Amino acid sequence: MKSTQIRLAARPEGEPKDSDFDFATVDLPELDSGQVLLRVLYLSLDPYMRGRMSSAKSYAAPVELGDVMVGATVCEVIESRADSLAPGDVVLSYSGWQSHAVASARHVRKLDPESAPISTALGVLGMPGFTAYGGLLEIGRPQPGETVVVAAATGPVGSAVGQIARIKGARAVGIAGGPDKCRALLDEFGFDAAVDHRAPDFAERLAEAVPDGIDVYFENVGGKVAEAVTPLLNRFARIPVCGLVAQYNATELPEGPDRLPGFMRQILTLSLTVRGFIQDEFIPTRQADFLRDMSGWIRGGSVRYREDVVAGLENAPEAFRAMLAGRNFGKALIRVGD
Amino acid sequence: MKSTQIRLAARPEGEPKDSDFDFATVDLPELDSGQVLLRVLYLSLDPYMRGRMSSAKSYAAPVELGDVMVGATVCEVIESRADSLAPGDVVLSYSGWQSHAVASARHVRKLDPESAPISTALGVLGMPGFTAYGGLLEIGRPQPGETVVVAAATGPVGSAVGQIARIKGARAVGIAGGPDKCRALLDEFGFDAAVDHRAPDFAERLAEAVPDGIDVYFENVGGKVAEAVTPLLNRFARIPVCGLVAQYNATELPEGPDRLPGFMRQILTLSLTVRGFIQDEFIPTRQADFLRDMSGWIRGGSVRYREDVVAGLENAPEAFRAMLAGRNFGKALIRVGD
Numbered sequence: 001m002k003s004t005q006i007r008l009a010a011r012p013e014g015e016p017k018d019s020d021f022d023f024a025t026v027d028l029p030e031l032d033s034g035q036v037l038l039r040v041l042y043l044s045l046d047p048y049m050r051g052r053m054s055s056a057k058s059y060a061a062p063v064e065l066g067d068v069m070v071g072a073t074v075c076e077v078i079e080s081r082a083d084s085l086a087p088g089d090v091v092l093s094y095s096g097w098q099s100h101a102v103a104s105a106r107h108v109r110k111l112d113p114e115s116a117p118i119s120t121a122l123g124v125l126g127m128p129g130f131t132a133y134g135g136l137l138e139i140g141r142p143q144p145g146e147t148v149v150v151a152a153a154t155g156p157v158g159s160a161v162g163q164i165a166r167i168k169g170a171r172a173v174g175i176a177g178g179p180d181k182c183r184a185l186l187d188e189f190g191f192d193a194a195v196d197h198r199a200p201d202f203a204e205r206l207a208e209a210v211p212d213g214i215d216v217y218f219e220n221v222g223g224k225v226a227e228a229v230t231p232l233l234n235r236f237a238r239i240p241v242c243g244l245v246a247q248y249n250a251t252e253l254p255e256g257p258d259r260l261p262g263f264m265r266q267i268l269t270l271s272l273t274v275r276g277f278i279q280d281e282f283i284p285t286r287q288a289d290f291l292r293d294m295s296g297w298i299r300g301g302s303v304r305y306r307e308d309v310v311a312g313l314e315n316a317p318e319a320f321r322a323m324l325a326g327r328n329f330g331k332a333l334i335r336v337g338d
Numbered sequence: 339m340k341s342t343q344i345r346l347a348a349r350p351e352g353e354p355k356d357s358d359f360d361f362a363t364v365d366l367p368e369l370d371s372g373q374v375l376l377r378v379l380y381l382s383l384d385p386y387m388r389g390r391m392s393s394a395k396s397y398a399a400p401v402e403l404g405d406v407m408v409g410a411t412v413c414e415v416i417e418s419r420a421d422s423l424a425p426g427d428v429v430l431s432y433s434g435w436q437s438h439a440v441a442s443a444r445h446v447r448k449l450d451p452e453s454a455p456i457s458t459a460l461g462v463l464g465m466p467g468f469t470a471y472g473g474l475l476e477i478g479r480p481q482p483g484e485t486v487v488v489a490a491a492t493g494p495v496g497s498a499v500g501q502i503a504r505i506k507g508a509r510a511v512g513i514a515g516g517p518d519k520c521r522a523l524l525d526e527f528g529f530d531a532a533v534d535h536r537a538p539d540f541a542e543r544l545a546e547a548v549p550d551g552i553d554v555y556f557e558n559v560g561g562k563v564a565e566a567v568t569p570l571l572n573r574f575a576r577i578p579v580c581g582l583v584a585q586y587n588a589t590e591l592p593e594g595p596d597r598l599p600g601f602m603r604q605i606l607t608l609s610l611t612v613r614g615f616i617q618d619e620f621i622p623t624r625q626a627d628f629l630r631d632m633s634g635w636i637r638g639g640s641v642r643y644r645e646d647v648v649a650g651l652e653n654a655p656e657a658f659r660a661m662l663a664g665r666n667f668g669k670a671l672i673r674v675g676d
Contacts, residue, residue: 256594276605
């Protein structure tokens with residue numbers, strides 16, 4: 001069996017270019033006992049992948065040059081040498097940017113296609129949904145009547161943050177790029193207010209949308225959104241930090257003035273909590289609750305989700321660039337195989 | 339009865355000048371029922387006072403121009419119209435930079451001169467000691483074997499932070515200015531290591547002093563100390579922020595590059611917790627524990643303290659400048675009356 005792979009060819013400077021990737025078709029090895037042969041159905045594209053393309057120190061090792069780009073996938077088992085899985089089973093895997101893969105059965109999780117669409121294991125019921133749930137409930141801890149602000153709000157993390165905030169009785173204010181996304185925040189996801197970060201008077205509009213200030217800012221973008229949010233924070237506000245997508249493609253140190261002393265002063269005078277996290281730290285304590293709560297909320301209609309599916313593995317580099325730039329509308333997925 | 343007062347005459351630009359204060363002698367009003375007449379024995383000088391001299395938004399209102407500078411004091415009651423207090427009693431008050439004051443008996447706390455030297459109510463057994471205790475135990479949460487770093491480490495907050503860290507089984511690394519203070523950290527306060535921030539190779543020495551990285555950085559200074567600490571932080575490190583004395587006299591925005599995006603990235607990739615606090619938020623839950631624990635530790639010899647007493651209210655402005663610049667050696671106090 002052959003696999004078509006997208007490998008990291010060069011460490012991107014700024015936005016990843018086509019030449020930072022190369023395509024190859026390789027023969028997969030024969031299955032060992034306990035292994036399964038997978039055909040990839042969906043590949044998830046997520047902002048953290050930009051970090052893996054870089055050699056800068058981070059919470060996870062970078063992808064080595066020449067290696068297949070990492071990524072979560074939903075796959076069909078097409079051959080099995082493991083008792084727990086049979087051909088036709090659908091599993092969550094971490095097989096990366098390729099069409100087929102060999103994996104240990106112990107490293108995949110079987111999905112139930114009856115209980116939810118299989119693609120949701122990469123989005124609202126997967127890592128992005130759990131990032132929203134864990135970060136908001138463990139760090140943000142929204143109280144009834146408080147105001148929660150999140151950007152990239154039609155994305156898989158942001159849309160879940162806003163909807164969970166409302167379930168907890170808080171007011172949800174979403175930030176997104178362009179009128180279509182802002183309309184979806186109000187009509188589709190039930191946010192209390194939506195603010196377009198492309199508007200020339202964005203900072204003023206955000207201030208108007210949070211008349212009582214901001215108690216929780218769920219930080220997944222950084223950049224100019226964070227700059228507009230900061231003056232509006234209330235005393236004891238909490239800032240879970242799960243991503244900084246606006247700065248992932250930065251190639252040089254940002255110009256001055258140095259805003260760090262001012263931000264530290266604000267942390268001090270407002271007794272702010274700023275807390276970075278990776279969702280996996282909450283798995284032991286929260287994942288079971290998450291799967292139960294989120295499945296129930298989806299069934300009950302209180303959490304909706306949107307997917308942005310691009311067909312064809314070969315389109316992954318361009319779809320990835322589009323996602324970093326906010327040109328996707330919903331969870332970015334590549335439909336790899338039918 | 340007359341009181342000699344130091345009033346705020348102008349909002350300081352940078353380091354407070356003599357001309358930012360003026361001296362006056364005023365007649366105090368007759369006592370109302372429930373009030374006491376106080377003779378100030380000790381005035382506490384603390385970095386937060388620099389914030390009160392400024393009109394910038396903060397957690398407390400600024401001192402108005404023409405008003406007596408605020409501050410905690412230990413006083414003798416010389417006349418009383420309150421049942422709870424008699425002449426000769428010693429109390430903790432908040433009567434500010436003056437020699438005498440009228441206060442409501444309900445707004446002062448009677449001290450027991452037998453149980454501890456009365457000046458400690460302004461230091462190790464007062465607000466600075468409680469800042470160390472509350473911030474370290476509620477936010478820093480040092481675990482046995484972890485490394486705790488604190489600057490201004492011979493000061494009333496820093497010395498308590500290091501000693502409490504050791505009581506909790508952590509390794510305490512203190513930063514101070516000059517060899518005398520560093521020696522005191524090791525010989526007097528029992529820190530595991532001391533680093534002189536005036537050394538030209540300060541950053542390298544700090545790195546050597548924390549071979550296992552930093553788990554808790556108790557932030558009370560900011561500036562170049564924070565800059566040297568940041569690259570040494572471990573995953574899940576905690577940073578309680580109680581002060582930023584190095585930047586209190588700053589008059590303009592610091593030059594670039596803008597370090598905020600880099601710090602946010604570090605918060606994200608290391609899952610850091612940065613949490614500003616004012617000690618009073620912990621009073622309801624922790625103050626009783628603090629008074630019991632700290633008194634016991636002082637009696638048992640596991641917590642020591644050092645005071646830097648300057649005689650004469652007229653020297654308060656210069657002593658305050660000296661404290662902001664780190665020229666004091668221990669808790670800064672003005673001996674106002676004998």
